[in-house]
Amino acid sequence: MLEVSQLKSSKEEIIARLKVRNFDGEKLIDKVLELDGRRKSTQGELDEILYQINTSSKEIGEFFKAGKTEEANKLKGNIPTLKDNSKELGDKLNILEGEIRSILLEIPNCPHELVPAGETSKDNDIIDEHGSVPGLGKDAKPHWDLAAQYDIIDFELGSKITGSGFPVYKGKGARYQRALINFFLDKATESGYQEIQPPVLINEDSGYGTGQLPDKEGQMYHVGIDNLYLSPTAEVPLTNLYRDTILNPEELPVKITAYTPCFRREAGSYGKDVKGLNRLHQFDKVEIVEIRDPGQSYQALEEMVEYVAGLLKELELPFRIARLCGGDIGFTSAMTYDMEVYSAAQQRWLEVSSISNFETFQANRLKLRFKNKEGKNQLVHTLNGSALALPRILAALLENNQCPEGIKIPKALVPYTGFDVLN
């Protein structure tokens, strides 16, 4: 959620930058500023009336104490009118505040100046590419065939338990997943991220805090009876750990990580996008989250990209880094890098990580602040990234490393899997 003060001080710039993501914010912003003006004057009127009531009440008390009942009662006579007015103004104020908030909730984050204009992922800037695509034979199999051949992932069996998009990992497949989770968590903690095991059911406040609500309501599984949602990413519980918090300067930066299953309804997805492990309703992910002094957040973003790139190098996967264009960037993000690995048999790039700086967009909703050098409370910047999402990594690892003897395991993972060829 953008701040009213930002809208006031740099309205034109924000409108221009929102256009980069093809969002016309002019009318909404004007409306917010107009409503905020009315909010302010209403607040002033209300304060004045409450002041009168407060002072009168004190006088009435004095009069009673002094035994001057008549004067007291006379003063009391004025109160009902004042109370009526205050009630009216109070209601008006509530309505105005509600309207302002609901408009602000509709406005996406303002993209950083480096974010390129564009419509779709085709317009993203590919800023780096690493590793070379393995030359597989013509008979190279996509991972779903390999999964069946080695009996490590059963897609049909999962639909018996739940439905499509909930695969069952078996034997060395399950072991491979667990190896990846441990590998990623070990790497993250070595890099200074504190390991957390958060709840994966989240309440409404948490959903609003990080921006999944109201924007992505339909993407989350909802447990109606308790009004809870299944977390679509550990970003939600991890970042919300710090909701309604004022951090001391020495507590920054906050760097935390968690492995959690993630749940997404993925309504409307179809075709090759959902084949095999490409898009699931339940998947595993290790997430990294940082809370930063605003002056350091972009440097932190670069470091996070470097960190994730390091993981992909250790996994010996060819990958590229994209800076998302305005049309492809998420609602809450100011700047996002996607990491994509090449899945050699499918011959396509798969997004395995999305690393974003939200600037104050989430912090504003979360009321997450820190005491700055002047001793004032200031909104922090929040960032997060996948490090990494498991299924597509597994898909690429299976496809890219297939050979006649089975599927080779990257050296870095062998200590975790306990085998160097899956067969």
Add this chain to the structure above:
RNA sequence: GGAGAGAUGCCUGAGUGGCCGAAAGGACCAGUUUGCUAAACUGGCGUACGGGAAACUGUACCGCGGGUUCGAAUCCCGCUCUCUCCGCCA
């Protein structure tokens, strides 16, 4: 699921109708003093939205939402959460 107790500032904890944005202690910050460490003393120490160049000042907030009252942290109602006991259970 049943019964009971509770929710006050960074923490502990007082406050049962006006003098309470809230005692006291601790922590923290600044200063004074003692040769250092420690101690002692003095002052400061919540958030949000307004007004004001500033000093300062208005309003709201004692879990959340309503109500009673001239006046609510304090009384009433609803909700949420925490704790204890019983039941069930990984």
